[in-house]
Amino acid sequence: MISRPTYPMKQKYVSATRACAWTVLLAMFFGLVWAPLMHAQEPSTNSPPVSGGSSAHPADTESELLSESYQDFMKGQLEVALDKVNKVIQLDSQNTQALLLRGAIYAGQKQWDKADYDYQVALVIDPNSAILKFDLADLKFMQKKYDDARSGFVEIQNDKDLGDFATYKVFLCDLLGAHEDVAARELDAFDRVAGNPSYYFANAAWDLVHNKTEEAAGWLKSAKYIYADSPKKFATYTSSLTSLGYLPLHLSSTP
Numbered sequence: 001m002i003s004r005p006t007y008p009m010k011q012k013y014v015s016a017t018r019a020c021a022w023t024v025l026l027a028m029f030f031g032l033v034w035a036p037l038m039h040a041q042e043p044s045t046n047s048p049p050v051s052g053g054s055s056a057h058p059a060d061t062e063s064e065l066l067s068e069s070y071q072d073f074m075k076g077q078l079e080v081a082l083d084k085v086n087k088v089i090q091l092d093s094q095n096t097q098a099l100l101l102r103g104a105i106y107a108g109q110k111q112w113d114k115a116d117y118d119y120q121v122a123l124v125i126d127p128n129s130a131i132l133k134f135d136l137a138d139l140k141f142m143q144k145k146y147d148d149a150r151s152g153f154v155e156i157q158n159d160k161d162l163g164d165f166a167t168y169k170v171f172l173c174d175l176l177g178a179h180e181d182v183a184a185r186e187l188d189a190f191d192r193v194a195g196n197p198s199y200y201f202a203n204a205a206w207d208l209v210h211n212k213t214e215e216a217a218g219w220l221k222s223a224k225y226i227y228a229d230s231p232k233k234f235a236t237y238t239s240s241l242t243s244l245g246y247l248p249l250h251l252s253s254t255p
Contacts, residue, residue: 065084104135134152137156146174154170167198
């Protein structure tokens with residue numbers, strides 16, 4: 001194992017960009033579940049015409065409200081989004097997408113207990129959802145409960161979609177949670193594998209936390225080049241560093 005030097009961690013101001021970072025993260029997650037919903041909203045060519053006096057089918061009402069709520073959430077209009085998603089849950093208390101979205105809205109408002117409750121209820125309905133498990137862990141991460149968050153991320157490290165990102169978040173939990181020796185071993189493992197997004201972003205995170213800004217900029221420049229066709233991936237992996245105040249970088253000449 002490569003021995004990595006340690007430096008005193010510099011405390012960073014948690015800026016108002018936390019909500020923005022959370023929005024980026026949820027955008028990725030909803031991308032995994034949103035396609036079926038949007039498809040459900042498409043008018044069927046075989047459907048009979050709806051007369052002017054008839055009301056929308058309840059399912060159509062739910063999907064439309066949920067879509068509008070999500071769009072409002074992405075615009076940062078949390079109260080408006082909350083009002084609409086509440087109506088969806090009143091129509092269908094078992095709607096896991098609505099519970100996931102309302103949990104995200106509550107998290108954006110820092111109403112941690114309410115967010116946790118919605119995620120827990122949704123997980124009872126869909127116990128195999130890696131997205132819900134990730135969100136529950138990330139809710140702890142946002143509160144800087146790194147040890148609690150870590151166990152949740154560990155649980156989904158083998159998920160085909162979120163596994164690498166979850167492994168990266170485990171590393172961040174150790175790096176930020178005063179387990180630097182463990183984080184150093186995890187970073188060595190990233191270095192041996194290389195190639196995964198976690199390799200670039202974990203090295204950038206290590207350098208940022210240890211005040212090696214120029215080195216971090218190099219890793220981020222490489223990642224931005226490699227993932228030029230996947231800007232959402234770059235935004236997702238850097239979201240935690242943004243919310244914690246390590247990004248954006250302040251260099252005389254930022255790469």
